[in-house]
Amino acid sequence: MTPQRQLVLDAVSELGHATPEAVCTRVQATAPAVNITTVYRTLDLLEQLGVVKHTHLGHGAPTYATSEHEHVHLVCHHCGRVDEIDADALDDLAGALQASHGFRLDATHVALSGACRDCADRADAEADAALPDETVEAP
The missing domain is CATH 1.10.10.10 (Winged helix-like DNA-binding domain superfamily/Winged helix DNA-binding domain)
Structure with a gap:
């Protein structure tokens, strides 16, 4: 070295x-x-x-x-936040890939893209706010 x-x-x-x-x-x-x-x-x-x-x-x-430093990365494509979870969280997927395709997953080399909890909650709240008010007033 x-x-x-x-x-x-x-x-x-x-x-x-x-x-x-x-x-x-x-x-x-x-x-x-x-x-x-x-x-x-x-x-x-x-x-x-x-x-x-x-x-x-x-x-x-x-x-x-x-x-x-072995873990799976969870990358929020909205805010850029990166969280980490244990690689063994993908054991079921790894087993299914092995059984169906003979593929051996290296879960320590994986980044999953999606929405973090905060961004998902914010999107849900915005979607709820955009829904029309369904209350009908009596004549």
């Missing part, structure tokens, strides 16, 4: 879910000569070694986390 690689790994560990650009910024605070190309190559190598994993949380750059 070279000093530059260790700096990249340390940055990923400290930042949690981090884009390569965020990792580069963190590394450059200590080692200004490290460039984004080096960070990308190091992240690729660390992923090949099983030390980090990447996930696409939406459009844009992937985010990286250490491999012991």
Whole structure:
């Protein structure tokens, strides 16, 4: 492990879910000569070694986390909030995919898109408010 690689790994560990650009910024605070190309190559190598994993949380750059950081990401496509749940929450789905297709799901590499509780509640309230008032007044 070279000093530059260790700096990249340390940055990923400290930042949690981090884009390569965020990792580069963190590394450059200590080692200004490290460039984004080096960070990308190091992240690729660390992923090949099983030390980090990447996930696409939406459009844009992937985010990286250490491999012991195993969970499923719940990404709200309204506000951008990212929640985490245990990967075993998808065990039933993984079993069904294995049985029906012989497919082995890596649930630690998954981001599910939808609406967080707050955005879903707000959408429900807006939908309820848009419904016509059905009360009829007697003549």
